[in-house]
Amino acid sequence: MTEAGTLTRADLAESLHKNIGLSRADSSRMVEQVLSCMCDALGRGENVKISGFGTFVLRDKGERVGRNPKTGVEVPIAPRRVLTFRASQMMRERIIDAG
Structure with missing residues (x-):
């Protein structure tokens, strides 16, 4: 691992x-x-699950209204696809035990 x-x-x-x-x-x-x-599968819209590690999940987020925090002006946020990662239970336990 790097510095x-x-x-x-x-x-x-x-x-x-x-x-x-x-x-x-x-x-x-x-x-x-x-x-x-992994990238090819995600590009095809598939989720990627690695047992004992976690799952990379694609989610489609609909259009919504956001707010500029400085000005308070409402701005439409376009629909988009986002990638999230959910750690497996085994990974969560390893992280908790290491901390």
Whole structure:
């Protein structure tokens, strides 16, 4: 993991290289393939569930009225699709235990 506490693609590939024994090039390719599969599925409107980790869920938000916090003027917010992540129960427990 990097100094700032962020796990990167390179960190994932390095972990595969060290723990599984794949070459660095193969490890990097594998990480890219997994992420590409996830992106493709989300692009098709499918949710992505990784057991023991969590679920990436697409939600369609309808048009609504928002308010500019500085001026108080109401502004229409266009409908859009948003991506959310719901951690699995196992992941929640690990996070709570680590904290």
